[in-house]
Amino acid sequence: MTLVLFIIFAAILGSFLASFIYRFTNKNILKESYVSKINIFTEPSFCSHCKTKIDWYHLIPVLSYLFLRGKAKCCGATISSRYFLTEILVISSFSLIFxxxxxxxxxxxxxxxxxTLIFIALIDYQYKIIPLNSLLILFILALILSATEGLLILPEVFVxxxxxxxxxxxxxxxxxxxxxxxxxxxxxxxFPILTLMIPMTLVPILLLTASLLGIVEFFLSSKLKRDSEIxxxxxxxxxxxxxxxxxxPILPLI
Ligand SMILES: [Zn+2]
Structure with missing residues (x-):
């Protein structure tokens, strides 16, 4: 039961994140004229194609996309599968943490x-930009986690x-x-913000894992002839x- 409620919570946040990424990138990176004029936090949901307000019953995370078969009710435009995939991504990542x-x-x-990591990852992947505000939010959350895990000590901060x-x-x-x-x-x-959240023994492993993932992407993308910037x-x-x-694996702290 708790897991079901937690998944609903994740779905709502996932839906919020998907719409927020659309608004944030259109306003701050692409400078799209309609989104630039609205308050991206308070504006009710609208169709990204014809800008019609969307009824609440068409805003149910995951399910609405499936029921509408990926087509907007107002104008029939194809709804980007990005919204659906972002919701699924948030639900799976939250469930695994649970x-x-x-x-x-x-x-x-x-x-x-x-x-916050999903927001950073998706925007960095597409636009090669990490918004400073998201780094600030991550820094505050990382400090709280670090303190909770007893990692806010001098040697760790030094690393x-x-x-x-x-x-x-x-x-x-x-x-x-x-x-x-x-x-x-x-x-x-x-990178330093992320090191706050883990014991210092895991810092090289974090860097190594990220580099290996980067190398895999580099080889895949050069095969696909996409831009080679990682x-x-x-x-x-x-x-x-x-x-x-x-x-x-938890390595013993020496
Ligand atoms: Zn529409």
């Missing part, structure tokens, strides 16, 4: 961190600061050697999520 964590405090905290400087140095070196940006400033800020923040977010569901 299964792998015991206390409600941890489950809720990690769920909101995962929601976080060092990892930030290491990434900054890597960014600088890449720029000197290649003459172009290889590592975005967003990634340089994102969204490192996207891979960091996935690697960090794996930590939230206790995927990494």
């Amino acid at each position: 299964i792998t964590n015991d206390s409600w405090a941890l489950i809720l905290l990690k769920s909101f961190i995962s929601l 976080t600061i060092i990892s930030g400087f290491l990434l900054l140095a890597t960014r600088w070196l890449f720029f000197k050697l290649k003459g172009k940006e290889g590592l975005g400033l967003g990634d340089v800020i994102l 969204a490192f923040g996207f891979h960091l977010a996935i690697a960090s999520y794996l930590g939230l569901v206790n995927f990494y």
